[in-house]
Amino acid sequence: DNIGLARKPPFPWFGMDIGGTLVKLVYFEPKDITAEEEQEEVENLKSIRRYLTSNTAYGKTGIRDVHLELQDLTLCGRKGNLHFIRFPTHDLPAFLQMGRDKHFSSLHTTLCATGGGAYKFESDFRMMADLELHKLDELDCLIRGVLYLDSVMSSGPSECYYFENPADPDHCVQKPCTLENPYPLLLVNIGSGVSILAVYSENNYKRVTGTSLGGGTFLGLCCLLTGCSTFEEALEMASQGESTRVDKLVRDIYGGDYERFGLPGWAVASSFGNMMSKDKRESVSKEDLARATLVTITNNIGSITRMCALNENIETVLFVGNFLRVNTLSMKLLAYAMDYWSKGQLKALFLRHEGYFGAVGALLELLHPS
């Protein structure tokens, strides 16, 4: 990594991904600081490091995902820990205020940022915090981040995993794997919306399509239907509900399987279809509605993904994005949908750092400009 050593950027090292709903921030905390370095280190830099590493929550909404922290990582010749932090995009002003209070701009660092917010809030960074953003394309960063995190040798659990026996709820278990020889790969990023990329190599990819029915839709509809206000609340309700009271199944229409077309009775014929009836609208719970919303959005992403895989002739599908955070329900549904409708042809893979790849990609851009 000599080239990296040669033009090592000054600390602090950040990578940032400003999405429609969440801001994702990765921070590299050097652990190999020499005494000499420590002496030279300006107070502002120390204060930032201390603030970020000694807390797990920042302000009202900022959270450090401690379980995702990567320790003893060698990055650009330096050893340290990689921290993963997130906060809602609507709290960006508070973040900028903090940056200003901590005199972030005095450190003369380059702030690499990706996601739409890097463009939308560029002038806010300049005006409020006196910071210049180095703007990066989100899909470039995403792919770079995915490939990097899968490749780093880390003492923790494997980055990549899949579900064994997706068709059998009792024996459906998470199994580790690696992304060796992953190409061609269908990369499905489920954030507020969904982007689907066909990746042929690190530098060769295309955006196949996208859908507006994503994580933002799940949360948006849940808020309207149940009065909840956070993703965690919505997921919690979904885990307790029963979607079959809300959805109309094939068996509700045909009394069983629709054999003429090979449709099993349990398949959903019409999402929210039972809600056409007044009586049924009155008998469902908020939990049922949350569950139905989750199932609807997840299955729809599954169908579009499957069609793209067929059209692009790709058999490996990698699902990422913050919609999958603490959302085992959706991951199992996706794993099952891929397996069932493709008759075992398609394999669904997932990554531990669900939504942070864009930010990681941005950080890598800081260290190894492409």
Place this chain on the structure above:
Amino acid sequence: MAECGRVDSNTSHTMDKSITLPPDEIFRNLENAKRFAIDIGGSLTKLAYYSTVQHKVAKVRSFDHTAKAAAGDKLYEISMQEEVTARLHFIKFENAYIETCLDFIKDHLVNTETKVIKATGGGAHKFKELIERKLGLKVDKEDEMTCLIKGCNFVLKNIPHEAFVYAKHADSEFRFQTTNPDIFPYLLVNIGSGVSIVKVESEDKFERIGGSSIGGGTFWGLGALLTKTKRFDELLQLASKGQHASVDMLVKDIYGGSYGYLGLTGDLIASSFGKSATADKDFSKEDMAKSLLHMISNDIGQLACLYAKLHNLSRVYFGGFFIRGHPVTMHTITYSINFFTKGEVQALFLRHEGYLGTIGAFLKGAEEDNPNQYSWGENYAGSSGLMSVSPDMNPMQRARSGTFDMLEMDRLERQLVNLPLLQDPSSYIPDTVDLTEDALAREYWLYCFEEALDGVVKRAVASQPDMPEAALRAEKFRQKYRHKLQTLRQQPFAYGSLTVRSLLDTREHCLNEFNFPDPYSKIKQRENDIALKYYQKAVKSLDELSWEEKQFALVRGVLAGNVFDWGAKAVSDVLESDPEFGFEEAKRQLEERPWLVDSYDQWLERLKGPPHKCALFFVDNSGVDIILGVMPFVRELLSRGTEVVLASNSGPALNDVTNGELQILTERIAAMDPVIEAGLREDRLLLVQSGSSSPCLDLSRLDKVLAMVVRERQTDLVIIEGMGRAIHTNYYAMLSCESLKMAVIKNSWLADRLGGKLFSVVFKYEVPAGKPNKDCGAFSPS
């Protein structure tokens, strides 16, 4: 999934249960009805039955020679005969009337052979008991999807302008597609409560290749939860008033503008309902409904495109209750398809989409009658036509409650196929001007047909002097046709693209409806008699001319003969006031060369070359036109060694010569003219019916026998004569062989439009491009 049966029971309570039309005008011809089928959906019932209609037809019969003296000078006699034809009736009404309707049918059903009624649709089981009790028929359920596909194939094959593209902001909302004889393969996306995506490869081969649970039921169910609005129609109304950008997270909400790198515009929806992920804000019902509509339409459009791409299909039809004539959903689906395919695939909709299930169920029950063996035609007199449900388009149509929609189809006696000589059947459009799009022309022609109505009524009565009730019937005809014209003024797209041809055809259908099969029969008879007297003289004077003079005189003869036309107002006035209006007078009226369209020199040059193998001549009027204009021309072709196929109408239309009449006329001419006589005897002159009963000509719907003859005889010249066949239609028709279009413009408005004047001449001789005529002596390729 197809349409769902269990629908909010509240939807029907508020409905007015009175029927606004007398039931006998809806369930017509019930006394002969057999083979019933019913499709009961979530809110609408569609009933189908087969019936026979007895109506009068005019027949001509030659007097035999011995009786000739007794019959005076008349060449043939005309008699009215009763004829029975088959008709399919399809009626659509709200489920609320089902009981009333069943009662009415029970009371009027005479035919006792009928034992079963084919049923389909989600609601069929719910009403099974009621139907069996009321009608005493056994309900026999048929698979929904199979019925849907069968129905879809049937309408695509038999109804011209069945499919259309929807364009919300265009001059005319509906852009009808030309009927492609080859309808397979196609994709049908049926949006009921869920979505079924079906690939149809042939009459019997189709496969459900996919679907989605996000469909009409999702819009309705989720919409009802979000807005507390119960009815589907009301939800659509809400959606049409909303602003989705307050609920949806757009690309510009994330990027501040567009995502230029990927070419995603700022207004694109990045996350549906992405802005409603908050507890402390209220959203309007309209905005939520709109966002939901976009979400569902985009999703269905995207999946449809992915399936179309995977299976390499470019024709995608959308149907189901989500679509059913709703401009809002047709617009959003169209938008989605355009977005996802970048315009490569067009979203297609169907005029009779609501009837597919019942048509299919009916066909299943009628398999032993082989309905697919015949050609069928939409009867404009008995069919309601496509209604705009767009409230701003047509406020009076909004109150749909209590109205019945009807589709009637006549079985055609002849099977209809393409003229094998069309250059590109899939792009052939018979009509020259689309009045749906040309508002000025539409205004003029609607006015013109309304003006002419008195004359038509008068002639209809005069054609049946022995029938005292003819006046009353004629009055009913007047009302019906006037009402049709009014409807077309409001909804020019009711029967597909509005054209002069469709206006003429609608008039013929209405005349037939009231038993005026041939109002011009007596006039044609008289004119034929008079013209025949001059035939020999005309031929003799032509034979005295030099070759070149003769060719020109023959063409002028056809053109002058074509001036005699009761269908054109300018001429019918003259004919009415001066029945002796002569052939010579007509020639004097003709425009001098150069004509408005004039390729006579090329034609003459061509005549100097070798003769054509076989000429197909689509003839126009009776009397002077056919006898003194066309026949001498035909005689010359025969003399040159060219075989001639004379194609004339199967049934009457205005004063056009029918095949029956032409048979008699030709025999008579043959008796006077050895050339014609030899032509008939040696089978070099053939009289074949066109399969049409229209003053215009649709070359994609011609008698199968004619097509066969054309192919067998290796026809290399097509001659089309007259304003209806060569100007209103086929003016731009591209043929794969030489063609000659001849007409005199007998309408000053049309003449104006074409840059000419009254009695301007169109003489259009064309040789297909890229296919230099190797027979032509003028240049021979080395």
